[in-house]
Amino acid sequence: MNSANISLKPEISSSLDWGKIRADFPILQLKIDGKPLIYLDNAASSQMPQQVIDRLVRYQTTQHANINRAVHYLSEVATLEYHNARCKLQQFINAREDREVIFTSGTTDSINLVMHGYGRKFIKAGDEIILTTLEHHSNIVPWQMLAEEKGAKIRVVPINDKGELEVDKYEKLFNERTKFVGLIHVSNALGTINPIKSMIDFAHRYSVPVLIDGAQAAPHIPIDVQALDCDFYAFSAHKLCGPTGVGILYGKATLLEAMQPFKGGGDMISSVTFEKTTYNTIPHKFEAGTPPIAAAIGFGAAVEYLTAIGIECIAAYEFDLLEYATERLSEMPGVRIIGTAAEKTAVISFTIAGVHPHDVGTILNQDGIAVRTGHHCAQPIMQRFNVPATSRASFAFYNKKSEVDALVAGIKTVQKIFL
Ligand code: PLP
Numbered sequence: 001m002n003s004a005n006i007s008l009k010p011e012i013s014s015s016l017d018w019g020k021i022r023a024d025f026p027i028l029q030l031k032i033d034g035k036p037l038i039y040l041d042n043a044a045s046s047q048m049p050q051q052v053i054d055r056l057v058r059y060q061t062t063q064h065a066n067i068n069r070a071v072h073y074l075s076e077v078a079t080l081e082y083h084n085a086r087c088k089l090q091q092f093i094n095a096r097e098d099r100e101v102i103f104t105s106g107t108t109d110s111i112n113l114v115m116h117g118y119g120r121k122f123i124k125a126g127d128e129i130i131l132t133t134l135e136h137h138s139n140i141v142p143w144q145m146l147a148e149e150k151g152a153k154i155r156v157v158p159i160n161d162k163g164e165l166e167v168d169k170y171e172k173l174f175n176e177r178t179k180f181v182g183l184i185h186v187s188n189a190l191g192t193i194n195p196i197k198s199m200i201d202f203a204h205r206y207s208v209p210v211l212i213d214g215a216q217a218a219p220h221i222p223i224d225v226q227a228l229d230c231d232f233y234a235f236s237a238h239k240l241c242g243p244t245g246v247g248i249l250y251g252k253a254t255l256l257e258a259m260q261p262f263k264g265g266g267d268m269i270s271s272v273t274f275e276k277t278t279y280n281t282i283p284h285k286f287e288a289g290t291p292p293i294a295a296a297i298g299f300g301a302a303v304e305y306l307t308a309i310g311i312e313c314i315a316a317y318e319f320d321l322l323e324y325a326t327e328r329l330s331e332m333p334g335v336r337i338i339g340t341a342a343e344k345t346a347v348i349s350f351t352i353a354g355v356h357p358h359d360v361g362t363i364l365n366q367d368g369i370a371v372r373t374g375h376h377c378a379q380p381i382m383q384r385f386n387v388p389a390t391s392r393a394s395f396a397f398y399n400k401k402s403e404v405d406a407l408v409a410g411i412k413t414v415q416k417i418f419l
Pocket of ligand 1: 043044105106107108109136138139184186187188213214215216236
């Protein structure tokens, strides 16, 4: 259940004081109805360490002003800190240039930016867009809207019974009409890590650009956009111990320059008359209006925090947790794990025979255990496995094995009540 393609640092990971790291997260001290919070909903949103909270407070109390628009002290400081945040994100994903990092409101916004900026300009009637069964709705619906508008066609890569992409079938979908690929790096519903590097290389043989939805990958495994050679890469801060309301779109500079703007307004222009507007250079061309300045600075602090621990160490710790949780849940009669790919992040989707997932979530909540239940914005996956919904436990590096034990005990309580 390990990933040959991902560098892990188990030796360093085991020497880290994970209990001390956990203590950075004040919310984990909460009690829910007198029971300690066991937060296993990290794929939906992760929690924020004190270091990031402190950074937000420092910004709001000593550095806040609007950016790019004044020569006064605070505006200059805020502009510089916003730029520094962009550079931290650039380093985090090893982008070649800071102007290749665009702040958006999150993954969904990033994907919509590519659809409007690239898709509406370059995709034509009869063209084909390849997506996969594993996509989150945010990497399906925008492309369907585009396909409808342009008369283009969506082709879908199937998955096997373990929840792995059928890569040979992906390759067979390519032809001269293929013009775009949208590919999820790690499935939010199943945890499957997709072999994106070889899939990107294959698309490039046909000169087809590839957008990677990295919302569930960036928090858990190292990302190097130059090594991947992806054309676009998107993720959100709130799944990386950062604030809500901000994310990034990485795009290769040449592509971003060729694209049309998505939103019009202040800061994205270089000159405006009623006859004609000329646009600013990247990244500003795609950042119309006042951006989420505070959130972007918090995002910068969050990736700095994760980098200080080491994403490879986080990956090693979480793989260990996944292995333990998989072993424990697999032993339980009536529990079916959905998504058993050879390469996974620490996400376990499961069903309990005879119990609706919403009831599972409700009973676990009574023990202070937070899991997500539903279709996880991935209805095609639910259809593939013929289930209406699942319960999903998704782990972060501040979770511990005793919390897996509590989940197992909680599931036993559910079974006692319903069966
Ligand atoms: N893509 C994946 C794989 C996700 O898991 C999510 C959120 O759960 C999104 C996209 C959408 O992210 P956001 O809601 O932050 O835009």
